[in-house]
Amino acid sequence: MNTLATLDWVVIAAYFALLLAVAWYVVSKKKAENSEDYFLAGRNMGWFVVGASIFASNIGSEHVVGLAGSGAADKFPLLIYELHAWVVVLLGWLFLPFYVRSNVFTMPEFLEKRFGSEARWFLSLFSLAAYVLTKVSVTLYAGGIVISTLLGVTFMQGALATVILTGIYTVLGGMRAVVYTETLQAIILVIGAAMLTFLGLDAAGGWNSVVDTVGPEYMNMWRSMDDKDYPWHWLVLSSSIVGIWYWCTDQVIVQRVLTAKNIKEGRRGSIFGAFLKLMPVFLFLIPGVIALVLKMRGELEWATPDRAFPALMMHVLPAGLRGLVAAGLMAALMSSLASVFNSCSTLFTIDIYKKLKPDASEKKMVQVGRIATGVVVLLGILWVPIIERLAGGTLYEYLQNVQSYIAPPITAVFLLGIFSSRINNKGALATLFSGIIIAGIRLTLEVTKDSMTEGSLIYNFADMNFLKFSSFFFLYCVAIAVIVSMFTKEQDKKNIAGLTLSTVSDEDKAKNKASFNWIDIGASLFVISIVVWVMIYFS
Template identity: 80%
Template structure:
């Protein structure tokens, strides 16, 4: 096969982008001077669109490039982060009813209602910083790799092209443009990646041939407790902490569910999104292993594992199909970036700007959201060179590494805040602020680890396995929130009505019970059973 795109490929890609721009243009022409319409699509989405949007906003560059890179680079234990479908189900059953009842736009807004305005300020600024460190810059890094491979241009030109392609329709169209285009992008991505997996398996001689080539031990996601990289017990603990933060408290994902018509549609959207979430194992991880097998046979060439997926695509797909998968790759990059753009603008506009200038009109809020998006993109571009240093050819590993430092304080505060009425704002703030300091110190030490004295305490902290560090960090966060809360005054229970389990009224409990049927329960159990099956199979 040719290693460059043919005329037919370009026709397919052009057709896809014309369709995408058509949808975005239709949305932009709708009147959007209302902030709820711009940021939450009018809270009027059905379960199918909600689920597809959850999937598309999650399945981005870190999967197209990073997860395939994990499959090609002997990092199979990272598969556990793709088995968080059960956590997506948890979002719909446990967290969503509290969010919907509170009527919030954003997660910081929920923290303000549960604790106080300072908690809201903290999470708004913390989340914006986290998006620059992880979501925006990771997508730009991956976009640079993918688009430079496809178009034979430089890495930085590829990263900038990703921003420009996505930024235009996101800035102009808002959340409605994002969720509708994401639904299309999810379908394109699944079709394209599934085609690549099928043809890749055929080129490698089938699944049995692949397992025989790499050995069954290679595909074991459970390593011993003494493994220096991925000890299984710390992996389970840390990945669960990160999973709850990402799927149940993070603005990008939760914002998709808040666009639903009601709790029932939102919960069904999470169940559908959880089912879709199981597909990356087959759509991205397996192609990474296929790329490794073909490289070992001398049939494929790539320099770092992160190049495995685009290299495989360019090598084995025929003209036309290559264009479809290229469109799917760009769709993944654009959908994840579009999600972050919109969530960043929502966080800044609703949680920061509106608080400083409460007299701001709805139309001005939409304009400020557009400006905020642009600033976040510029910051993300500045962080890309640091990622090149930290990623070391494994983007997915970098992402899980940084997220394991960001997640513990936020996961602890949200979980304790919902489960216990005794946790107060003092406990939450001490946990959040000290957690930020600890996370920043660890990240800085990791960047400069090479210049530290190997016998020093700082080197010991920098060199500790990131999964182990994350687990102990979470235990500290829980202890800090509980101890400080118990040593200070109880919250006023009347102010927490409907925000914790202990303050739910009988009417609210009954309303929640009537929002699901046996179908929702069976569908949720089905998703969880598939997760268990995959965990057993890859052991």
């Protein structure tokens, strides 16, 4: 395998110098004076920056490790999770108007306005714990693999350097620094990965040669209903539930759309982000397949599918381009971490500190936000040795299932809360609290199922396909929310005006209708048509 040349190091250094220059400009020229500016960039972002920020927030080095690894292994059905562009479109058309009308900073804040303070506290604490223990840890784990492969440093050195550098510019610049640097990172990542795909296909003899080598069945994302791992009907249901939770209710993603100057820019940003979301199929999955083809031909070696993308990069790219793509991969890692850092800061400051200290000044809230970010950075650093000890792959594989257990109760509460004013706070709380208990039981049993008697009822529950479990779990959450709400007192509709479909005023409906035109509709249909085409092509 080739190593990074002097020119590669020059390109990497130039990239990081440019990144820090952008962050420094944001800090010195556009200093955050209040909480809205620090956490939501003054709600003044245009659609291009919003869309690029959505894309960069989602795409992390775990995509390079996980998605390319899926292409290099026999896990092509996981492609469906990268076809959630239609859900990003749904964010702009369905969810965003409600979020903007409620004038919220965070998703827990929205739940409070819809269901009461208990729902806000639940989602705030739950989200903070989930971010620190899953998003930060998974990103660091995947980044450690990539950086150690590219730069020849240890896992610990690469992860520590990246988390510290990301933390510095996130703490100083807040959301404005994050969205501007994410825009730069998205451009670098797309250019670099596109070059790798193009040159990789050339090295493999073209697309037809790739398909002939692995066989057309290898690229079929639709397995039979009896498939043990990825039955297509449970895959579609579960992935949709997870998609709505992640893209339409998760703080990290929605916070990007809330930075827009108005609904029109936010919707167009989500549509642009949806278009960009289609790229990972070609930027990461296909290179994984190419790496497999070259390995089958004896032209490339890699120990595990996780190493496929960086191994292909070092094999086919010339000096200079290797440095650019390496910079892009590190940019992806930093984007994911920066997004989580800032969202954790926002959740803690707005949903916890402000509730405890309602009279806190704007300046004090920004200071607390910076301290909260620093604490998350510290927790991420402390988590690095734990990840390294568990780097055998079990942690990463396990965490891929976690979102299927987290998503159902939150997705059910948000969807029902918007579609029906009859769903009340008691129904929402019953769903959230019972849901987290069931998810915790399932995860515990799944980890310990090897000690159970095979064939027993409890073993079958623990061993149930996670896609099937997630789908049934969602139906349970919907049923609990509806039943409890029907048998308890209805909420006063004056208190939830504008937060459900039936309580939106005619004036707000008119404003929303005036915020889009045929261009927005056409662009949305274009994105959805591409999703359908990819699903048909890989069948």
